Amino acid sequence: MEDYQTNPEILGVESDCQVYKATHKATAEVVAVRKLTAEDGVVPPALVREMLVAQKFTKSSHVVNFRHVIRDFKDNKLVYYVVYEHIDTDLRSFIAAKPLPSDVVKKLLFLLLQGVHECHSNGVRHRNLNPSDLLVDEKRGRLKIGAGVGQSFSFFGEASSMPGTTVSLSYQSPEALLGSHVCRAAVDMWAVGCIFAEMVTGEVLFAGSGCDPKNAVKEQLREIFRQLGKPTEYEWRGVTSLPGWDSYEEWEGEKKKARLFLAGDLPKDLLVGSVSLDKDGADLLSKMLTYDPAQRIRTKAAMKHPYFERMII
Template sequence: MEKYEKLEKVGEGTYGKVYKARVAGTGQLVALKKTRLEMDEEGGFRKGPSPKPLPTQVIKSFLYQLCKGTAHCHAHGVLHRDLKPQNLLVDKEKGLLKIADLGLSRAFTVPMKSYTHEIVTLWYRAPEVLLGATHYSTSVDIWSIGCIFAEMVRRQALFPGDSELQQLLHIFRLLGTPTEEQWPGVCSLRDWHEYPRWQAQSLARAVPTLEPEGLDLLSKMIQFDPANRISAKAAMDHCYFDSLDKSQF
């Protein structure tokens, strides 16, 4: 800690406080996270006005780094389980993205409420988790990455539900209500009910500024059947990233 001069508290997350600090000697500004050992608070999420669009190359770079970091976790048998924009730290000058808050990565289930009974954001949560699946895999993180990808492009959340039911309905309205043919076993999940039957809409209408290769990658990330979702490692080789200089990472 003697290497850093703490300047101000900039936020409070699920597992600790984040401070703005300066590195003694170099004067570089950094984020310091002070972690609590018990979970006892959930940071709220912002619905603020949309800032200007991110340049395409920045989106590609951040998405690639997110896939790379997630692939690293998955290769070591770790699921993040709570990937969302608030858990991604970005160094704007260097254009680097880091994944933070691996707090739920060891918990067996994803809590719907925090210890202070605040609702945890559901916007990035995979449908199998929302439907009460007890066994899930690395594909829950891929769904979250897809939602983050779409949000970087649209500058607003893809599925902004305020309850588990509303969250599922947002998903079904865009992707169509899933069937047993599409997603074997879906009707046997604990919280499955008979939902209105919606037909799938065009992803291009939901994310109109995304190029065809990006739409293809997004569609592979937000497949209903977890077994059909692309892996983080395979996503890194997708043609959407062909124009990116990957050697910098």
């Protein structure tokens, strides 16, 4: 770490580490550094898993590049510094700063799909995609998936539902919220659909109330079902057999009054909002927000969708 000039600005605090900026003295490159302390001198298992993923993206155009790990001792404790490239602006801030024109929404969505496709092509599911973890380099016209891919991922073939780390419930797929042990790549495509809608309207699509932390998952499911309707076995075979399923009466309530619905269960305000979403865009969104994960659109098919015709990248 003597090669870096650390910045006192804390970028974030996670359950097991701090994230801050530093500048490489020789090259002047600004980087993001995650500092993890090893308890009892044991390498944190989460760090081992993170490195398995990070090393796949050392020269990626769509995922934040991993630089290296530095091992050090501080106050008689073993400390690891995980160094990544740094991009200042995240998509959440980018959305909040100004209304996004239709062509910008389209380009950002395509770049996001490229990043998710790269993850899936490397056998990695992110499982916690959200606007705060998507970084926007406006000058270079890039969007990159942040270093969070290393903390929340799972490999294809692993049995898991939601990641064990802190997750953004508003972007979690219904199968993950219902405790499915079959973790498909489709969990990321649901999140992409939520992010797509948020770029269009400027608002979180499925914002659960979160008033009671103990019932946060149920409240999130209720919000999804209130807007899209409660799924049935006809449209999603096996849904009533998932661990978290229950015939809660509150899930049977009326659809959210603030939204009007068209055929295909798409909110009308996505079509007439501050940024117009045309017929092709609405069709793509509906395919991303399909309840049955086996029927949900995949990255390759999404990138070939008519919505992206005549787009300039």
